[in-house]
Amino acid sequence: MTYLSPLGYLLGIEGAALLRGIREASADQAFVEARIAEIRTLLDAPALAHAEGVTATPGTITAADVYQEWAPHYDAPGNDMIDVEQPVVRRILDSLPTGTVLDAACGTGRHTAYLRELGHDVIGVDASPEMLAQARKRLPDVEFHEADLHQLPLPDNAVDTVVCTLALTHVPELAPVLAEFARVLRPGGHLVLSDAHQLVSYLRPTLPRRPGPDGRPSLLPEYHRPLSAYLAAALPLGFQVRHCEEPRRPRHSLDSDTAPDPLPTHMSWDLLHWCPEASAAALDDSPLVAIWHFQLEGAPRV
Numbered sequence: 001m002t003y004l005s006p007l008g009y010l011l012g013i014e015g016a017a018l019l020r021g022i023r024e025a026s027a028d029q030a031f032v033e034a035r036i037a038e039i040r041t042l043l044d045a046p047a048l049a050h051a052e053g054v055t056a057t058p059g060t061i062t063a064a065d066v067y068q069e070w071a072p073h074y075d076a077p078g079n080d081m082i083d084v085e086q087p088v089v090r091r092i093l094d095s096l097p098t099g100t101v102l103d104a105a106c107g108t109g110r111h112t113a114y115l116r117e118l119g120h121d122v123i124g125v126d127a128s129p130e131m132l133a134q135a136r137k138r139l140p141d142v143e144f145h146e147a148d149l150h151q152l153p154l155p156d157n158a159v160d161t162v163v164c165t166l167a168l169t170h171v172p173e174l175a176p177v178l179a180e181f182a183r184v185l186r187p188g189g190h191l192v193l194s195d196a197h198q199l200v201s202y203l204r205p206t207l208p209r210r211p212g213p214d215g216r217p218s219l220l221p222e223y224h225r226p227l228s229a230y231l232a233a234a235l236p237l238g239f240q241v242r243h244c245e246e247p248r249r250p251r252h253s254l255d256s257d258t259a260p261d262p263l264p265t266h267m268s269w270d271l272l273h274w275c276p277e278a279s280a281a282a283l284d285d286s287p288l289v290a291i292w293h294f295q296l297e298g299a300p301r302v
């Protein structure tokens with residue numbers, strides 16, 4: 001059970017800005033005093049004082065529920081994680097030999113479409129019928145399956161590459177899913193992963209969602225991991241690391257033209273506009289995504 005309050009969130013951002021500024025020696029006296037003054041202003045702001053928090057229970061909503069709602073808007077511009085992730089993943093995909101690729105948890109087919117452009121035969125798998133419906137609309141001639149990452153509908157040694165992007169945050173254990181990827185990959189096959197960076201856990205709170213079955217705000221469980229967790233799951237399966245990258249949130253990522261919500265009624269990333277300088281200091285240039293390129297041991301198919 002977590003109590004989520006708009007004021008608590010903003011004080012946390014101020015605290016993160018102060019700690020990071022001290023650690024990185026970027027916080028001069030004026031910056032520290034500005035943060036302290038802003039904390040007083042936030043504490044005194046009637047809109048925030050009256051913005052009650054909510055108590056939410058993790059696990060009262062599933063990824064399927066979330067993506068059912070998100071599917072029609074998932075591809076809308078403005079997703080900072082995708083903006084940071086996509087160029088790095090594409091650079092890795094550009095380097096791979098053409099073949100058969102599984103886009104695992106393909107969603108609306110963002111990378112599936114790019115893989116097709118590169119000339120691969122692509123199979124898309126996802127657990128959400130609504131996300132798959134968007135993918136099928138976008139790519140009517142691609143083979144898509146509704147299935148879970150833990151039980152892929154493919155025989156052993158079926159593909160040359162597995163791509164799985166921004167989805168592992170939903171699975172509680174990496175090892176069984178990576179074992180499934182290893183099973184369907186041919187020897188020498190490539191595995192390209194992207195996932196929300198562990199720092200996201202600390203710098204960007206999980207937001208409460210619409211009421212769960214008990215009528216109260218719900219929280220989707222998310223699993224943010226240290227880089228060692230990917231290695232611990234991948235290396236025993238015979239994967240070797242080809243590349244690892246942690247692209248960062250750009251500087252000035254907060255759109256300064258947006259005014260603060262005059263009456264914040266719930267926790268939202270838009271709340272950052274209440275304290276733009278602290279938000280920039282806490283969040284800008286912080287790692288947002290972990291991206292991996294692994295290759296399975298063994299001779300690749302000729």
Ligand SMILES: C[S@@+](CC[C@H](N)C(=O)[O-])C[C@H]1O[C@@H](n2cnc3c(N)ncnc32)[C@H](O)[C@@H]1O
Pocket residue numbers: 063064067104105106107108109110111125126127128131147148149150164165166167170171
């Ligand atoms: C953030 S979206 C990413 C979609 C796409 N890979 C992309 O990068 O744009 C996460 C996707 O993972 C899917 N997903 C989550 N858990 C899954 C599971 N256990 N099995 C299959 N798909 C899953 C969701 O349905 C959703 O479409």
